[in-house]
Amino acid sequence: MQPSAEVLYRQMYKSRRFEEAVTELWNDGHISAEMHLSKGEEAIVAGVVDHVTDGDALALEHRGTAPLVMRGVDLALLIKEFMGLEDGLCRGMGGHMHLFSPEHLAASSGIVGASGPAACGFAFAAQHLRPGKVAVAFFGEGAMNQGMLMESMNLASAWSLPVIFVCKDNGMAITTPSNEVTGGDLLKRARGLGAHAISLDGTDVNEVWRAAREAFVRAREGGGPTFLHATCVHPDGHLLGDPLLRIVRKPVRELKSRVAPLMKAATTGGSSLSEKAASLGSIVDMLGRASKADRQGASDPVEQQRPQLSISDAQRADLEREVDAEVQDAVAAALRSKEARG
């Protein structure tokens, strides 16, 4: 039975608030290095993870935070891991891209495409040791051009492995527009490898939930893999502090520091003037795409689910307060741990 709109909303809201707290910690310097978050993907993750039960596995990529939050991994353990603390989820050795939770059969990797083989491994084990259990692979559309992911899809199909391949398609792989480097049609490609394939609006949690239900039933009954192709928008760009978005949002401030190097590149040796002009054109094009993603943030999945709620505004406020408190407690616990360690 489909869960109530509130259940799915709570999951998406929790992930969003958690990632906002992580963003603050990152801005304040408590978390170093890159940080890839899942803002804009919440509906895809919530609609799929709602079907995951004990014994099912999650193979994740560099945006593994939301699935782990929605699977119920301890929030303080996650934050401590991001901070590199010894009492983090992976003793501070994994950071946000290499997260493991054996208890939840969840493993992530920063190597693009690696969630495919990992999911096949989990699914092969399930086929032999835990019949009826399923493995989910989450990845971006950039990973669809990685050989190992295609090999995984082929093997999953040949061996009828219970894998659900979930492609979260935001159209960009860092600064590469995916349609410029992708041949053919992704659905046809997956079908060509023998997987069932469905395309979805990945900002609509209910649509995702329904498609995922079919995929889980098929996998649990031995019907083999499904490819879910879900479109979404990353309103915050590729990673926190995305330079393209910084230029779009604060053009005057950002461009000031970029004019001099651009002028220098244009007037000194190297490529021909026409090649330089073409590069500049492609940068402007990328800025246009980043700006579009920024504007599309208005149709975000968490906001879209609000009108579906059957509870009163006051009840929604209570739900949100409860989640906010849970997130704040986790942040406070992580900061206490950091302070205790000096």
Ligand SMILES: Cc1ncc(C[n+]2csc(CCOP(=O)(O)OP(=O)(O)O)c2C)c(N)n1
């Ligand atoms: C094998 C490999 N190649 C390149 C990278 C560098 N890299 C990190 S994220 C990324 C883009 C991935 O794009 P996509 O799969 O669409 O996911 P998105 O970041 O858009 O969610 C790349 C190329 C990597 N981590 N692994």
